[in-house]
Amino acid sequence: MSPDTGMKPQPIALIVVFNGNGEILLLKRPDDVHCCGLWSFPGGKVEASETPLDAARRELLEETGLTGDNWHLQGEHRHTYPDRTLHFYLFGCDCRMPNVLNSMEAHAWVPADKLYEYPMPEANRTLLACMVHKLHDGPLHNT
Numbered sequence: 001m002s003p004d005t006g007m008k009p010q011p012i013a014l015i016v017v018f019n020g021n022g023e024i025l026l027l028k029r030p031d032d033v034h035c036c037g038l039w040s041f042p043g044g045k046v047e048a049s050e051t052p053l054d055a056a057r058r059e060l061l062e063e064t065g066l067t068g069d070n071w072h073l074q075g076e077h078r079h080t081y082p083d084r085t086l087h088f089y090l091f092g093c094d095c096r097m098p099n100v101l102n103s104m105e106a107h108a109w110v111p112a113d114k115l116y117e118y119p120m121p122e123a124n125r126t127l128l129a130c131m132v133h134k135l136h137d138g139p140l141h142n143t
Contacts, residue, residue, distance in 0.1 A: 009078055009087040013056035014043035014127065016090065017068060019098040023109035026118055027063060039108070039118040041090075041127075052089035060093070065102035068093030079123035090127050 017025040026039040042063045046055040053071060060066055074090045101107065110118065115128055 007085060009085040011046035011052060011055075011087045011089065012043060013046050013052045013059060013089045013091060014041040014124075015056050015060050015068065016041055016074065016092045017060065017064075017066065017095050017098075018092070019095055019109055021109070023111055024115065025064070025066075025095070025098075025101075026108050026110055026115070027103060028106035029121075037119075038121050038124075040120060040124055046089070053091065056089070056091045056093075063103060063105075064107075065100055066095050066098065068095055070094045075127070077123070077126050079126065081122075086123060088123060088127060 015025075019025070025042060027042055029038050029040050042060050043056060044059040044063070046052050050058070053073070056071070057068070060068060071091055071093045074092045076090070077088045079086050079088065098109065108118070120128065
């Protein structure tokens with residue numbers, strides 16, 4: 001249980017998807033969800049019957065029609081909003097066929113050094129800092 005909300009943290013799988021040009025996929029959150037109108041990594045809730053990695057693969061396919069290769073857990077982070085606590089699992093993967101992207105939401109392929117220019121949920125900012133740190137320390141993903 002989270003001491004801040006009294007609720008069990010909701011596990012969330014997020015994916016840093018790299019295309020062949022070193023760009024990262026961002027999706028604009030729909031108007032009817034938490035943190036609407038902001039940019040985020042693809043991903044969503046981990047269902048009770050799946051692992052975080054299974055959820056990441058499912059969410060990427062559902063939200064974008066894409067599949068990934070070279071999946072790696074890049075880090076975890078817990079964030080408390082006033083109404084909920086979320087436990088994020090941040091995965092990285094390579095997308096060999098980004099041209100098949102099929103998303104209902106606005107999307108952008110963004111160079112890593114430009115990600116901070118996109119308004120994101122507060123929790124994603126912390127994850128972004130973790131990802132950038134890993135990029136500076138060495139490869140975030142295998143190619």
